[in-house]
Amino acid sequence: MAEAHQAVAFQFTITPEGIDLQLSYQALNQIYLSGVRSWKKRVSRMRNSLIKGVYPASPSSWLFVVIAILATMYMRSDPSMGLITKIQQHLPLSSQGQTMVSALVFSTLLWLSLILALRFCLKLLLSYHQWMFEQHGRVSNVTKVWVTLLRLLSSRKPLLYSYQTSLPHLPVPPIKDTVSRYLQSVRPLLTDPEYKRMTELANHFELNLGNRLQRYLKLKALWATNYVSDWWEEYIYLRSRGPIMVNSNYYGMDFLYVTPTPVQAARAGNTITALLLYRRKVNREELKPTRVPGTVIPLCAAQCERMFNTTRTPGDQTDVLQHWQDSEFVAVYHKGRYFRLWVYRAGRLLSPREIEYQIQRILDDLSPPQPGEDKLGALTAGDRMPWSRMRKQYFSSGINKRSLDAIERAAFFITLDDEEQGMRGEDPAGNLDRYAKSLLHGKCYDRWFDKSFSIVIYKNGKSGLNAEHSWADAPTVAHLWEYTLATDAFQLGYTEDGHCKGDVDRTLPMPQRLVWDIPSEAQVCISLAVAQALADDVDCHVFPFREFGKGRIKKLRVSPDAFIQIGLQLAYYRDRGGFCLTYEASMTRLFREGRTETVRSCSNESSAFVKALENGEAEEQCRPLFRLASERHQNLYRLAMTGAGIDRHLFCLYVVSKYLGVESPFLKEVLSEPWRLSTSQTPVQQMELFDLKNNPEFISLGGGFGPVADDGYGVSYIIVGEDMINFHVSSKHSCSQTVSNTFVSFISQLDMSLLFFSTTGHVKHLAGKDCPLSLPCSNAHSYFGFL
Numbered sequence: 001m002a003e004a005h006q007a008v009a010f011q012f013t014i015t016p017e018g019i020d021l022q023l024s025y026q027a028l029n030q031i032y033l034s035g036v037r038s039w040k041k042r043v044s045r046m047r048n049s050l051i052k053g054v055y056p057a058s059p060s061s062w063l064f065v066v067i068a069i070l071a072t073m074y075m076r077s078d079p080s081m082g083l084i085t086k087i088q089q090h091l092p093l094s095s096q097g098q099t100m101v102s103a104l105v106f107s108t109l110l111w112l113s114l115i116l117a118l119r120f121c122l123k124l125l126l127s128y129h130q131w132m133f134e135q136h137g138r139v140s141n142v143t144k145v146w147v148t149l150l151r152l153l154s155s156r157k158p159l160l161y162s163y164q165t166s167l168p169h170l171p172v173p174p175i176k177d178t179v180s181r182y183l184q185s186v187r188p189l190l191t192d193p194e195y196k197r198m199t200e201l202a203n204h205f206e207l208n209l210g211n212r213l214q215r216y217l218k219l220k221a222l223w224a225t226n227y228v229s230d231w232w233e234e235y236i237y238l239r240s241r242g243p244i245m246v247n248s249n250y251y252g253m254d255f256l257y258v259t260p261t262p263v264q265a266a267r268a269g270n271t272i273t274a275l276l277l278y279r280r281k282v283n284r285e286e287l288k289p290t291r292v293p294g295t296v297i298p299l300c301a302a303q304c305e306r307m308f309n310t311t312r313t314p315g316d317q318t319d320v321l322q323h324w325q326d327s328e329f330v331a332v333y334h335k336g337r338y339f340r341l342w343v344y345r346a347g348r349l350l351s352p353r354e355i356e357y358q359i360q361r362i363l364d365d366l367s368p369p370q371p372g373e374d375k376l377g378a379l380t381a382g383d384r385m386p387w388s389r390m391r392k393q394y395f396s397s398g399i400n401k402r403s404l405d406a407i408e409r410a411a412f413f414i415t416l417d418d419e420e421q422g423m424r425g426e427d428p429a430g431n432l433d434r435y436a437k438s439l440l441h442g443k444c445y446d447r448w449f450d451k452s453f454s455i456v457i458y459k460n461g462k463s464g465l466n467a468e469h470s471w472a473d474a475p476t477v478a479h480l481w482e483y484t485l486a487t488d489a490f491q492l493g494y495t496e497d498g499h500c501k502g503d504v505d506r507t508l509p510m511p512q513r514l515v516w517d518i519p520s521e522a523q524v525c526i527s528l529a530v531a532q533a534l535a536d537d538v539d540c541h542v543f544p545f546r547e548f549g550k551g552r553i554k555k556l557r558v559s560p561d562a563f564i565q566i567g568l569q570l571a572y573y574r575d576r577g578g579f580c581l582t583y584e585a586s587m588t589r590l591f592r593e594g595r596t597e598t599v600r601s602c603s604n605e606s607s608a609f610v611k612a613l614e615n616g617e618a619e620e621q622c623r624p625l626f627r628l629a630s631e632r633h634q635n636l637y638r639l640a641m642t643g644a645g646i647d648r649h650l651f652c653l654y655v656v657s658k659y660l661g662v663e664s665p666f667l668k669e670v671l672s673e674p675w676r677l678s679t680s681q682t683p684v685q686q687m688e689l690f691d692l693k694n695n696p697e698f699i700s701l702g703g704g705f706g707p708v709a710d711d712g713y714g715v716s717y718i719i720v721g722e723d724m725i726n727f728h729v730s731s732k733h734s735c736s737q738t739v740s741n742t743f744v745s746f747i748s749q750l751d752m753s754l755l756f757f758s759t760t761g762h763v764k765h766l767a768g769k770d771c772p773l774s775l776p777c778s779n780a781h782s783y784f785g786f787l
Helices: 001-007 025-055 061-074 083-088 095-126 141-154 175-189 194-207 209-223 228-239 264-285 303-307 352-364 377-381 384-394 397-407 427-443 475-493 520-525 529-537 548-555 560-576 604-614 620-640 647-660 665-671 740-751
Strands: 009-015 018-023 250-253 308-313 320-324 329-334 335-342 413-416 453-457 462-467 538-545 582-587 595-598 677-681 704-705 713-720 724-732
Touching: 001 538, 061 095, 083 095, 095 141, 095 704, 175 194, 175 604, 175 647, 194 209, 194 665, 209 647, 228 320, 228 647, 250 427, 250 475, 264 352, 264 413, 264 475, 303 320, 308 397, 329 352, 329 397, 335 397, 352 413, 377 384, 384 520, 427 462, 427 529, 427 538, 427 620, 427 677, 427 704, 453 724, 462 475, 529 538, 538 740, 548 560, 560 582, 560 677, 560 704, 560 713, 560 740, 582 620, 595 620, 595 647, 604 620, 620 665, 647 665, 704 724, 713 740, 724 740
Parallel strands: 329 413, 413 453, 582 677, 677 713
Antiparallel strands: 009 018, 250 462, 250 704, 308 320, 329 335, 453 462, 538 724, 582 595, 713 724
């Protein structure tokens, strides 16, 4: 708000009598209050830096150490073993002053040493991961002692980033182990001659070039906080020159059955407020650190740092993530026009009702788009190099740069969509698919795909988001979105007529319309061709599975995630007649700045089970194969989470080889293999916010993403409560062999209907006949919260 008033705060006129200075005291007051808010934030950051800097101790513990040292000295004892006396010799003070100051110096040094020791102990404890591989009910004494010590050191209430410096670094796996696991993962996909050839390539790599590359990688691991994350962000995301729409960005959906209000402006008001309240918690570090559910084990929170006030800017060779410390406005798009909406006034956050009032002003604004403005967002949807050239040529100075800065420096981006979406009407399933496509790509020009995330508010009050992928992974955005939906529906709420609660200050200035001067030659270059072809090609299908869910699956002591992944293998086999390289995203946030690792879900065990089932083998043969496949999948997931995965290690070895200018046939072939089945689970992290027992209709649909391979599927799923699993399946129309609806039919009819629990605890088929599979309860145990 201060920036908006700054131009009119000081006005002066030069006259023959001198300078006539006019001051706008209201504007000066706005500037003053905004400055006070900024200084309060600086003080808060300094305070938080001190608190998290001494964690797991507290700042007040310094006083206890000082009192203890002084009390010991008062009793004629020297706890410093002569150090206090040596400090006294270097202090130009009186005798009494020397004693006091030297005691304070020694106490402070002792306190800092104790803090370093505690943090070192905490880091050692967080480096222990054997607990994850122990069976349920058979916890070792070592793990019991470890849990006790970890709880003791974590007893103080931490801030969001308190654990960051205590998290261990991601280890570099032995190259022998990585190569061995890789060969195991591709065995079900290769014929005997192909496997023999790949084994020879792998062994030659391991014995020759691999060891050289490994030494460089270990050197980086010693120097860098995380040996993977910076290269992963740069080479996988930022250096990609193709469109990020569909190919990289992903979406999140609103509630399935409920729309809290049909008033578009009101839904926008509460949603914006909830997001800004979340930002306030992040800035103040008031959010609880994310933990492995059901434990005290913290996960890395580094991805939260660039959640707001962040945009991806295009470059010729690589894009750049730009992050600003703060922003007091959001950018809004409506019917081809861009607006800057200030959300703070006099240092306070506007109320939801005031934001609704401002949004309604934008909706009521009938002014037409300026030349070239309406399709401007298409630049962020197409190839990166044309966008980079356009930005340098037409948006690097003048009024266009100022307007572009307003979008890029905004806290986030809002689209007021003029369509209605959701599961509604006579074709709820088809409308749900169209809802997913709308969030994934929209009209290709009515989203700003470069922003860290964009919120979409539809005409009928439905909402959703589209998130850029380079700055963070889906669980971080999902945590934000869960908080937003819950705060909107249960805390902020609406009046009986669907409007936001609160009062309105009607002296609020109008939202600022952004002004552009786009020449005709630039307007011609704003093309929808690439983006529109990509959007038209993608096929999305959303499938809420309601027959059963996590509750019944866990009665078998089987991991629900393993159950679903084995089901997806069976669905793909029946759809395509074979197996494929399968990607399941796992997190590595047990380590500092950790992001993801790949779980290669298509294993020897899962393929053996699928083949046995399809060949009509007896239940006695299928039963142990299913159990082995489930246990194998869980073990692969644990290895990925604890830094012993395959793909990130091989990726980094490949990057090192490129820096050294050497070619590796093995790495080149590994990195070129297509992921025809790319899967990801969206974990529900804050189930307590929704209370599904009392509010069963407030079920989230989760989100999805586009297919990774042109001839493959993208499958996202979310396990909601005990009785529901939502699937999002995507593919491309241009590949006749992949049809999302067909794949979903295999999931619904064959996978998820494969197992049903009888009263004896064994498994039966839902289709009315006995299944050739019966599985008694096993000791398989899931250690991750959504398993």
